[in-house]
Amino acid sequence: MSVTIKDIAKHAGVSYSTVSKALRDSPLVKKPTKTKILKIAEELGYQPNVAARSLVQKKSFTVGVVWPSVERVAPAILITQINDLLEKHSYTTLLSINKTESAIATFNRFQVDAILVFGENEDAIQHSTIKSTIPIVYYGIQANSRFPTIDVNRRIAIKLAANYLQDIGHQHIAFIGDLTDPLQKDKLTGFLEAMKLDNELELPNFIIPTKGLEVYDGYLAAKNLLSQDIPVTAIISGSYDLTRGILRATSELSLKIPDDLSIISYDNIPQFENLEVQLTTVGVPISRISQKISETLLAIMEDEPVDETIILDPELNIIDSCSPVNK
Amino acid sequence: MSVTIKDIAKHAGVSYSTVSKALRDSPLVKKPTKTKILKIAEELGYQPNVAARSLVQKKSFTVGVVWPSVERVAPAILITQINDLLEKHSYTTLLSINKTESAIATFNRFQVDAILVFGENEDAIQHSTIKSTIPIVYYGIQANSRFPTIDVNRRIAIKLAANYLQDIGHQHIAFIGDLTDPLQKDKLTGFLEAMKLDNELELPNFIIPTKGLEVYDGYLAAKNLLSQDIPVTAIISGSYDLTRGILRATSELSLKIPDDLSIISYDNIPQFENLEVQLTTVGVPISRISQKISETLLAIMEDEPVDETIILDPELNIIDSCSPVNK
DNA sequence: TTGTAGGCGTTATCAA
DNA sequence: TTGATAACGCCTACAA
Numbered sequence: 001m002s003v004t005i006k007d008i009a010k011h012a013g014v015s016y017s018t019v020s021k022a023l024r025d026s027p028l029v030k031k032p033t034k035t036k037i038l039k040i041a042e043e044l045g046y047q048p049n050v051a052a053r054s055l056v057q058k059k060s061f062t063v064g065v066v067w068p069s070v071e072r073v074a075p076a077i078l079i080t081q082i083n084d085l086l087e088k089h090s091y092t093t094l095l096s097i098n099k100t101e102s103a104i105a106t107f108n109r110f111q112v113d114a115i116l117v118f119g120e121n122e123d124a125i126q127h128s129t130i131k132s133t134i135p136i137v138y139y140g141i142q143a144n145s146r147f148p149t150i151d152v153n154r155r156i157a158i159k160l161a162a163n164y165l166q167d168i169g170h171q172h173i174a175f176i177g178d179l180t181d182p183l184q185k186d187k188l189t190g191f192l193e194a195m196k197l198d199n200e201l202e203l204p205n206f207i208i209p210t211k212g213l214e215v216y217d218g219y220l221a222a223k224n225l226l227s228q229d230i231p232v233t234a235i236i237s238g239s240y241d242l243t244r245g246i247l248r249a250t251s252e253l254s255l256k257i258p259d260d261l262s263i264i265s266y267d268n269i270p271q272f273e274n275l276e277v278q279l280t281t282v283g284v285p286i287s288r289i290s291q292k293i294s295e296t297l298l299a300i301m302e303d304e305p306v307d308e309t310i311i312l313d314p315e316l317n318i319i320d321s322c323s324p325v326n327k
Numbered sequence: 328m329s330v331t332i333k334d335i336a337k338h339a340g341v342s343y344s345t346v347s348k349a350l351r352d353s354p355l356v357k358k359p360t361k362t363k364i365l366k367i368a369e370e371l372g373y374q375p376n377v378a379a380r381s382l383v384q385k386k387s388f389t390v391g392v393v394w395p396s397v398e399r400v401a402p403a404i405l406i407t408q409i410n411d412l413l414e415k416h417s418y419t420t421l422l423s424i425n426k427t428e429s430a431i432a433t434f435n436r437f438q439v440d441a442i443l444v445f446g447e448n449e450d451a452i453q454h455s456t457i458k459s460t461i462p463i464v465y466y467g468i469q470a471n472s473r474f475p476t477i478d479v480n481r482r483i484a485i486k487l488a489a490n491y492l493q494d495i496g497h498q499h500i501a502f503i504g505d506l507t508d509p510l511q512k513d514k515l516t517g518f519l520e521a522m523k524l525d526n527e528l529e530l531p532n533f534i535i536p537t538k539g540l541e542v543y544d545g546y547l548a549a550k551n552l553l554s555q556d557i558p559v560t561a562i563i564s565g566s567y568d569l570t571r572g573i574l575r576a577t578s579e580l581s582l583k584i585p586d587d588l589s590i591i592s593y594d595n596i597p598q599f600e601n602l603e604v605q606l607t608t609v610g611v612p613i614s615r616i617s618q619k620i621s622e623t624l625l626a627i628m629e630d631e632p633v634d635e636t637i638i639l640d641p642e643l644n645i646i647d648s649c650s651p652v653n654k
Numbered sequence: 655t656t657g658t659a660g661g662c663g664t665t666a667t668c669a670a
Numbered sequence: 671t672t673g674a675t676a677a678c679g680c681c682t683a684c685a686a
Contacts, residue, residue, distance in 0.1 A: 002460040004663055017672045022664060030671060045458045047435040051378040052663035055678045060378070083424055092433055095422040097410055106419055110375045131372045133329040214525070331679055342657045347681060357655060379679035626658045658685070
C-alpha cells in the first residue's frame with residue numbers, strides 16, 4: 001500500500017488539501033508549513049498517483065510512443081532525443097511495442113495526452129480507420145489526414161546530392177540502395193530526376209540494388225561495382241549502414257576518398273563523425289527532426305494549431321569527401 | 328472528451344452501474360441488456376479509463392519495463408516474447424527509456440503492477456537504495472536482495488562449451504570476447520576453469536579480447552587470430568554478433584566449418600538458424616528466459632511466493648559445427 | 655435483474 | 671492561510 005497525501009496530512013497534523021497545495025508549491029501555503037510537509041513527504045517516500053491526478057486534471061503529462069519494431073536502431077536515437085526534449089517540459093514518454101492498432105487502443109485507455117507513431121514500421125494498418133480520441137502525430141508516413149504528419153523529403157535529399165556532384169563535374173555517379181524498401185525507392189526517384197532518367201533500367205551499371213540495409217549489403221554492392229571496369233567517379237549511398245559497408249570495400253581496394261572516388265551518404269545521424277573518413281552527407285539532421293516532432297507534440301497537447309503535413313527539407317553537409325572532376 | 332460508461336448508460340436507457348457490470352461480463356445482467364450495452368459501447372468507441380479503473384481496483388494490469396538502451400538488439404527479442412506472454416494473461420507492458428532510477432519512479436507514479444529491470448544496461452545505480460512500493464523483477468543482474476532476480480549462468484555455459492570441445496579432442500581452443508564487459512568476463516571465467524588456468528595471461532594467444540560487441544569486432548579478432556601462425560582448432564565466441572564477424576573472417580580466409588575449424592557460440596537467440604553455417608551454441612534458450620520472467624512477474628503480481636534468485640542453467644545445442652580431433 | 659451510494663487519490667473551488 | 675467538499679470515471683456492496 002503506497003503513501004497518499006492523507007498519510008502525509010496525518011503526520012503533519014494538517015488537512016490533506018493543504019498537503020496537496022504544499023506539494024504543488026502553491027503560494028497559498030505558509031513557508032514553514034510547506035517545508036514541514038515536503039520533508040514528511042520525502043521521508044515517507046511519497047509518489048503522486050498519476051491515475052488520480054489525471055482523472056481530475058484530465059491530463060497525464062505523458063506521451064505514448066508506438067514502437068512496434070524494437071530492433072530498429074536508427075529511430076532509437078530519435079526517440080531518445082524526443083524523450084529528453086519532452087522531459088524538459090515535464091512530459092514523460094512511454095513506449096508500447098504492440099502492434100500500432102492495439103498500442104493506440106492502450107494509450108487511449110491510459111489517457112495519454114498525445115500519441116506518436118513511427119511510420120517506418122508499417123504493419124499495414126488502415127490509418128484512416130484508426131479510432132483515437134487522443135491526438136496522434138505521425139513520423140515517416142503520410143497516413144491520415146486527420147492528424148499531423150512529419151516527414152523527411154528523401155527524394156530531394158538525393159537529388160541535392162546528385163546535383164551537387166554534377167555541379168563539380170561528375171558524370172559517372174552510382175547509387176547504392178535497397179530498392180525493395182519504399183523509403184529507399186523515394187531516394188532512387190530523386191537520383192533519377194537529377195540524372196534526367198526515366199527509370200533505373202536506363203543506367204543499370206550505376207544503380208546497384210542491395211539485398212538489405214545492413215553494413216554487409218553495402219560492402220557487397222560496392223565491391224561488386226568497383227571491381228568491375230566501370231568508370232565510376234562518385235557514389236551516393238542510401239543509408240548510414242550501407243555507407244559503412246562501402247567504406248570497407250574502398251579501403252580493401254585501397255581507394256582514397258575523395259581522390260579516387262567521391263562519396264555522399266544519405267542520413268540524419270551524427271554517427272558519421274566517428275567514421276574513418278569524414279563524409280559529405282545529405283539529409284535532415286536528426287536533432288531537427290526530434291525538435292520538430294517534440295514541438296508538434298507539445299503544440300497539439302496545448303491545443304495550439306499545428307500544420308497538417310510538415311515535410312522537412314534536407315541539407316547538404318559538404319565535407320571534402322568529394323573532389324571536382326575535369327572532363 | 329472521451330466516452331464514459333455514463334454516456335453508454337444514457338444511450339441504453341439504463342443506469343451506469345448496469346453498464347459497468349455488462350462490460351465486465353457480470354452474470355448479474357440479462358443477456359439482451361448485455362448485448363445491447365456492448366453494442367452501444369462498440370458504436371461509441373468506448374475505451375475504459377485506466378486511471379479511474381486502477382484507482383478503485385488498485386490494479387492497472389500493466390507491467391513497466393525499464394529499457395534504458397533502446398539500441399540493443401538481443402534483449403529486444405526477449406521483451407517481445409515477454410510482452411506476448413503477458414498479453415495472454417491480459418497484462419499490458421509499457422517501456423520507459425529513461426534512466427533506471429527515474430523510470431522506476433515514473434512507474435511508481437503510474438501504479439503499474441510490477442516492474443521489470445534489465446540489468447544489462449547498467450547505469451551504475453545503487454540498486455539497494457531504490458525506492459519502490461511496486462515489486463521489481465531483475466534480469467541479468469544480482470542487484471537487490473529485496474526483489475527476485477533472474478539470470479543466466481554464463482560461466483557454466485562457456486565451461487560446458489570448452490569441456491565439450493576438450494572431450495572430442497580439441498586442445499587448442501581460443502576464446503573471443505569483450506573482456507571489459509562484466510557479463511563477458513563471467514564467460515571468460517568459465518573458459519579459464521575449463522582450461523584449468525588461473526588467469527588469462529597464461530594463454531595470451533588463445534584469449535582474444537575485442538574492443539566491443541559488434542559484428543566488426545568479432546571480425547577483427549578472428550582475422551587477427553587466424554592469420555597468425557597459431558595452431559588453433561576451435562573457437563568459442565562470447566556472443567551472437569561476434570560470431571557473425573568470426574564467420575565473415577573464416578569465409579574470407581576460406582576456412583571450412585567444422586573441417587578446418589570448430590566453432591561454438593554463446594547465445595540465447597534463435598537467429599542462429601539464419602546463419603550461413605549451422606553452429607553449435609550454448610546458452611539458455613531465449614524462450615525459456617522469457618517464460619521464466621513472465622511467470623515470475625505474474626506470480627509476484629498475484630502475491631504468490633517467488634524464489635529470490637533464479638539462475639537458469641544453459642544447454643549445449645550440438646550441431647555438427649565441431650569435429651573431433653585426434654591427437 | 656437493475657439501481658443507488660460510497661469510495662479510490664487527487665485537484666480545485668469555496669468557505670472559514 | 672487553512673480546511674471542507676465536490677468532482678473525475680469506475681467498481682462493488684447493498685438496496686430496491
